[in-house]
Amino acid sequence: MKKTLLAIDQGTTSSRALLLDDKFQILGTGQHEFAQHFPANGWVEHDPEEIWQTTLRSCREALAAGGASAIDNVAGIGITNQRETTVLWDRATGNAIANAIVWQDRRTADYCEELRATGHEAMVQDATGLLIDAYFSASKLRWLLDHIPDARRRAEAGELAFGTIDSFLLWRLTGGKSHYTDATNASRTQLFNITTQQWDERLLALFEIPASLLPEVRDCAADFGTTEPSLFGRAIPIAGMIGDQQAAAFGQACFKKGMAKSTYGTGCFLLQNTGSEIVQSEHRLLSTVAYRLEGTASYAVEGSIFMAGATMQWIRDGLKLIDDAATSEQHAIETGDELSVYLVPAFTGLGAPYWDANARGALYGLTRDSGIKEVVTAGLMSVCYQTRDLIEAIHADGVTLESLRVDGGMANNNWLMQRLADVLGCEVTRPSITETTALGAAYVAGLQLGLIGSTDEIAERWQLDAQWRQNQTEDWRTRHYAGWCDAVARTRSSR
Numbered sequence: 001m002k003k004t005l006l007a008i009d010q011g012t013t014s015s016r017a018l019l020l021d022d023k024f025q026i027l028g029t030g031q032h033e034f035a036q037h038f039p040a041n042g043w044v045e046h047d048p049e050e051i052w053q054t055t056l057r058s059c060r061e062a063l064a065a066g067g068a069s070a071i072d073n074v075a076g077i078g079i080t081n082q083r084e085t086t087v088l089w090d091r092a093t094g095n096a097i098a099n100a101i102v103w104q105d106r107r108t109a110d111y112c113e114e115l116r117a118t119g120h121e122a123m124v125q126d127a128t129g130l131l132i133d134a135y136f137s138a139s140k141l142r143w144l145l146d147h148i149p150d151a152r153r154r155a156e157a158g159e160l161a162f163g164t165i166d167s168f169l170l171w172r173l174t175g176g177k178s179h180y181t182d183a184t185n186a187s188r189t190q191l192f193n194i195t196t197q198q199w200d201e202r203l204l205a206l207f208e209i210p211a212s213l214l215p216e217v218r219d220c221a222a223d224f225g226t227t228e229p230s231l232f233g234r235a236i237p238i239a240g241m242i243g244d245q246q247a248a249a250f251g252q253a254c255f256k257k258g259m260a261k262s263t264y265g266t267g268c269f270l271l272q273n274t275g276s277e278i279v280q281s282e283h284r285l286l287s288t289v290a291y292r293l294e295g296t297a298s299y300a301v302e303g304s305i306f307m308a309g310a311t312m313q314w315i316r317d318g319l320k321l322i323d324d325a326a327t328s329e330q331h332a333i334e335t336g337d338e339l340s341v342y343l344v345p346a347f348t349g350l351g352a353p354y355w356d357a358n359a360r361g362a363l364y365g366l367t368r369d370s371g372i373k374e375v376v377t378a379g380l381m382s383v384c385y386q387t388r389d390l391i392e393a394i395h396a397d398g399v400t401l402e403s404l405r406v407d408g409g410m411a412n413n414n415w416l417m418q419r420l421a422d423v424l425g426c427e428v429t430r431p432s433i434t435e436t437t438a439l440g441a442a443y444v445a446g447l448q449l450g451l452i453g454s455t456d457e458i459a460e461r462w463q464l465d466a467q468w469r470q471n472q473t474e475d476w477r478t479r480h481y482a483g484w485c486d487a488v489a490r491t492r493s494s495r
Contacts (some may be wrong), residue, residue: 028065
């Protein structure tokens with residue numbers, strides 16, 4: 001029988017698993033949403049046990065969909081995950097000692113501001129490629145150590161383990177035998193030196209993190225151990241781990257310097273490959289590890305937007321203006337080209353290039369005839385405008401971008417993709433397989449297991465589904481983007 005791969009895609013709002021055949025076509029899927037917890041203003045938490053259980057159920061459902069003999073044919077597992085989300089657990093039991101602090105969480109914003117005010121940002125950015133911000137794991141981990149009773153003492157005694165979601169899932173899958181992460185996830189903790197590819201002692205001291213908490217860092221394609229036989233009926237090798245945005249770039253075959261992808265999921269994340277060079281942005285973008293294979297790291301510059309699909313989720317579940325996100329496309333078509341309403345979705349602050357933790361969401365330009373379709377369309381347009389913010393920063397750093405590969409759930413909205421091309425003024429292309437995040441996880445596992453020969457072979461597999469070029473005038477682009485910039489300025493000045 002031909003071998004298959006199981007890809008775990010653990011995201012911000014749901015846990016998914018895909019079973020793929022030797023041609024990387026989907027044989028079976030499983031997916032379960034889980035609760036979002038908001039215990040205080042700007043705080044976002046997940047229950048790690050619920051993440052584990054939804055992941056396990058999704059894997060079992062994907063395997064079941066593959067048929068009675070599916071488990072016997074699985075060569076290995078690849079894991080991709082929401083990045084930066086921080087878990088602290090008991091080494092003896094494997095149980096988390098508190099809820100996971102999600103990447104969107106802003107509770108450590110004041111502490112991060114103190115670090116910036118005391119002059120630490122230059123050193124931190126030079127080592128990690130990241131700006132000091134509550135987004136990343138280091139300040140979240142410090143908060144857990146300082147606010148969960150007895151956590152710091154237990155950490156210093158070697159009783160606790162830290163990890164992002166990949167490490168926590170790996171620990172559970174292997175029955176506590178593997179405490180690893182990969183270079184992409186490590187590069188998002190703000191504790192990892194992306195030049196030396198090592199945990200940085202200066203950063204551990206700055207954030208007061210005991211080194212004994214940390215997982216060992218491995219390549220994206222590596223031996224991460226095997227699953228406990230009781231979970232799926234037999235032990236399965238875990239052969240790949242990669243953060244979700246890097247996985248999407250890997251699945252989009254962005255292996256050449258200058259290639260870029262933008263993923264539209266809960267947030268929006270644009271990565272542009274910079275090859276072997278670490279590009280330190282002068283316009284508040286991030287430098288990060290794109291992937292590491294056979295000990296060699298490739299890098300990317302990244303722009304992170306906190307609210308994309310989550311904005312439409314809020315319009316659906318919070319405002320209850322629509323019953324299904326898919327209906328937003330028809331609302332947008334009916335709205336027309338000259339929308340004057342702007343939604344700035346700064347519900348957890350603004351990400352790149354502003355990095356304003358204190359900004360909050362706002363609607364501007366409402367008139368008496370504004371209604372449901374205008375607000376819904378403004379939510380969609382906010383995704384386009386925020387992407388242009390990132391492109392403007394990339395251009396200001398002296399890098400050109402002529403084409404953008406897109407993926408994620410929102411990439412299936414054809415109206416939105418056309419508007420994206422109109423607002424950006426560049427070509428937008430969508431692949432035939434939009435499950436690029438899970439696909440990237442499968443690819444790195446496939447490389448480790450010898451089921452795929454090289455990144456060149458992956459690039460050859462990429463196929464175009466649709467492409468869009470701008471069909472609006474430069475005057476239209478300028479006017480509408482200027483309105484967005486004004487709305488953002490008003491939002492920021494209202495702190």
